[in-house]
Amino acid sequence: xxxSILGKSFSRRKGKIAIAIIAVIMGAAIPSxxxxxxxxxxxxxxxxxxxxxxxxxxxxxxxxxxxGFPGVEFGAVTEQNMINESDLWKIKTISWRNNVLGxxxxxxxxxxxxxxxxxxxxxxxxxxxxxxxxxxxxxxPDDKKIFKTGIKSISPWWEIDGDWIEDPNxxxxxxxxxxxxxxxGLKLGNTFTIRYSEVPDDTANETEYVLRVLGIINTDGxxxxxxxxxxxxxxxxxxxxxxxxxxxxxALCNACPVDVFAAEIEEKIPNIDAKTVKQLVSAEMSVLxxxxxxxxxxxxVALLASALGVSTTMTTSVIERQKxxxxxxxxxxxxKRIASxxxxxxxxxxxxxxxxxxxxxxxxxxxVGISVFDSTVSPRLSVLPLVLAISIGMTLLAxxxxxxxxxxxxxxxxxxxx
Amino acid sequence: xxxxxxxxxxxxxxxxxxKALQKANITIQRGDWTSIIGPxxxxxxxxxxxxxxxxxxxxxxxxVNGTNVSxxxxxxxxxxxxxxxxxxxxxxxLIPYLTALENVMMAQYYHSIVVEQDAREALExxxxxxxxxxxxSHLSGGEQQRVCIARALIxxxxxLLADEPTGNLDQKNGKIVLDLIKxxxxxxxxxVLVTHNPDISKKGNRIIELVDGKVTKxxxxxx
Numbered sequence: 258x259x260x261s262i263l264g265k266s267f268s269r270r271k272g273k274i275a276i277a278i279i280a281v282i283m284g285a286a287i288p289s290x291x292x293x294x295x296x297x298x299x300x301x302x303x304x305x306x307x308x309x310x311x312x313x314x315x316x317x318x319x320x321x322x323x324x325g326f327p328g329v330e331f332g333a334v335t336e337q338n339m340i341n342e343s344d345l346w347k348i349k350t351i352s353w354r355n356n357v358l359g360x361x362x363x364x365x366x367x368x369x370x371x372x373x374x375x376x377x378x379x380x381x382x383x384x385x386x387x388x389x390x391x392x393x394x395x396x397x398p399d400d401k402k403i404f405k406t407g408i409k410s411i412s413p414w415w416e417i418d419g420d421w422i423e424d425p426n427x428x429x430x431x432x433x434x435x436x437x438x439x440x441x442g443l444k445l446g447n448t449f450t451i452r453y454s455e456v457p458d459d460t461a462n463e464t465e466y467v468l469r470v471l472g473i474i475n476t477d478g479x480x481x482x483x484x485x486x487x488x489x490x491x492x493x494x495x496x497x498x499x500x501x502x503x504x505x506x507x508a509l510c511n512a513c514p515v516d517v518f519a520a521e522i523e524e525k526i527p528n529i530d531a532k533t534v535k536q537l538v539s540a541e542m543s544v545l546x547x548x549x550x551x552x553x554x555x556x557x558v559a560l561l562a563s564a565l566g567v568s569t570t571m572t573t574s575v576i577e578r579q580k581x582x583x584x585x586x587x588x589x590x591x592x593k594r595i596a597s598x599x600x601x602x603x604x605x606x607x608x609x610x611x612x613x614x615x616x617x618x619x620x621x622x623x624x625v626g627i628s629v630f631d632s633t634v635s636p637r638l639s640v641l642p643l644v645l646a647i648s649i650g651m652t653l654l655a656x657x658x659x660x661x662x663x664x665x666x667x668x669x670x671x672x673x674x675x
Numbered sequence: 676x677x678x679x680x681x682x683x684x685x686x687x688x689x690x691x692x693x694k695a696l697q698k699a700n701i702t703i704q705r706g707d708w709t710s711i712i713g714p715x716x717x718x719x720x721x722x723x724x725x726x727x728x729x730x731x732x733x734x735x736x737x738x739v740n741g742t743n744v745s746x747x748x749x750x751x752x753x754x755x756x757x758x759x760x761x762x763x764x765x766x767x768x769l770i771p772y773l774t775a776l777e778n779v780m781m782a783q784y785y786h787s788i789v790v791e792q793d794a795r796e797a798l799e800x801x802x803x804x805x806x807x808x809x810x811x812s813h814l815s816g817g818e819q820q821r822v823c824i825a826r827a828l829i830x831x832x833x834x835l836l837a838d839e840p841t842g843n844l845d846q847k848n849g850k851i852v853l854d855l856i857k858x859x860x861x862x863x864x865x866x867v868l869v870t871h872n873p874d875i876s877k878k879g880n881r882i883i884e885l886v887d888g889k890v891t892k893x894x895x896x897x898x
Contacts, residue, residue, distance in 0.1 A: 589753060
């Protein structure tokens with residue numbers, strides 16, 4: 258009987274029910290889209306930020322010795338330490354390893370090129386471009402044993418005229434900064450000679466090395482003044498096998514503070530300091546927080562508007578059905594029976610509106626994803642129960658006042674037509 | 676007097692400054708047909724509403740079937756009404772989107788459990804066996820009133836209260852309805868019928884006359 262009353266009441270008031278469902282759809286579609294985008298956005302924003310470079314830099318710990326007389330300080334002497342290249346695989350064995358998008362070591366050395374008055378001093382940097390690093394002891398047996406990484410994956414935004422160095426065993430290929438190319442008059446495909454001596458300006462013991470220009474870099478940064486080669490080239494030239502000065506790490510940090518990464522890497526690799534690029538991290542966190550705040554605000558406003566719509570529709574429904582409610586009461590319906598009828602109606606409106614709102618929210622999420630991030634947003638089924646709970650809860654809450662009104666209806670008044 | 680199925684003692688109802696009913700003392704015997712008659716605004720519907728537990732008194736008491744309903748709260752009044760009283764309205768008050776059968780079954784649903792066969796029999800009993808699946812707008816006034824009576828009877832109440840049951844009916848349909856009420860009274864139901872029509876009031880064996888909220892006359896017909 259209950260279902261018969263409910264079904265016929267619904268079919269008789271299709272228009273009103275449709276308006277209530279539309280109100281719920283509006284309220285449900287926004288949270289559905291916002292939650293779907295929100296789950297994806299953190300990842301996408303982080304990826305966007307990763308395009309602007311690493312957010313962690315590993316440097317060796319330095320031993321600093323204070324020099325001077327008692328009471329008179331002359332300053333400090335710092336001993337240059339190095340990081341072992343053979344430890345770098347450990348970066349991929351921290352608990353947040355899946356969030357490590359890439360890393361690239363750097364070994365720096367000042368070298369000379371050109372002859373006579375045209376002689377130039379510049380920085381040679383040895384690094385990984387596209388290196389396959391073997392993970393000797395993976396964190397989990399399911400982890401991949403080979404990790405492909407290098408400067409190409411952490412600085413994809415570099416503008417290169419020519420090619421990246423793709424072969425990790427290429428011993429002659431180099432990328433030269435645009436300023437270096439101009440000073441030395443280098444073009445793509447040219448070869449040039451660099452000279453290195455362990456003691457500066459010790460021309461008698463200089464080692465010469467011939468490099469080929471594979472690409473010219475233009476970053477508007479310090480790379481424009483550098484020559485970049487495979488790490489082994491720099492290590493062999495400077496006789497520093499297995500040594501690097503710094504390591505840039507690109508970590509995806511949407512759900513974790515980057516400081517946690519830093520601490521874990523410091524635990525894994527001895528004698529290093531992992532320094533976060535605070536500006537980048539705080540900017541990233543700030544953008545994410547603002548986006549999430551904005552989404553929350555939009556969601557709350559949408560839900561309030563929707564609740565208002567549902568409440569108005571339900572109030573109209575109660576007013577229109579006063580006589581029916583009065584009659585039900587006169588023939589013995591208790592208030593809880595009346596309330597359960599209206600609340601079931603409201604719950605069904607919330608359920609249908611929530612389901613449709615979820616679907617429309619997915620479409621909205623795609624529009625946001627494509628227009629803001631140039632990529633689609635993955636539908637998340639986990640959002641559905643959340644959206645249903647919100648829409649049903651909101652509908653029941655919005656209906657509570659009209660239902661209270663229904664419960665207060667006095668049969669004697671409505672039956673005599675007042 | 677004290678054995679009446681309905682007894683009111685000094686029953687008054689005041690709306691603002693309007694005294695709708697003043698210290699009404701009446702007794703209705705079990706199995707009687709009591710007609711309450713009076714001009715418009717005399718307080719007859721007010722009296723009926725208080726007997727039927729739809730309204731509460733300003734002062735005085737109503738005792739129905741041995742229970743002082745004046746002391747019951749709204750929930751208990753609702754339960755008492757559905758167990759003891761069948762209501763017949765001038766306007767029928769059927770749910771417009773339910774069929775005749777469903778309108779009767781709805782009263783079963785709010786009382787206890789729905790037994791469709793009993794609802795069919797109730798409709799057949801009032802001559803509506805051929806109209807089970809018709810919605811109220813497809814029924815004549817007389818037919819709607821008979822559905823209303825079937826609904827009032829479905830939970831087997833001891834008391835039938837009818838407020839101008841023929842007020843919206845033509846003479847022919849009015850006669851059908853009154854004959855039906857007479858039959859139900861003969862079967863043992865106590866009937867209280869409110870009317871402004873002296874001819875209809877004479878169908879009862881007891882006539883209570885109200886004027887300006889006061890009981891002015893009680894006529895008992897010798898059987």
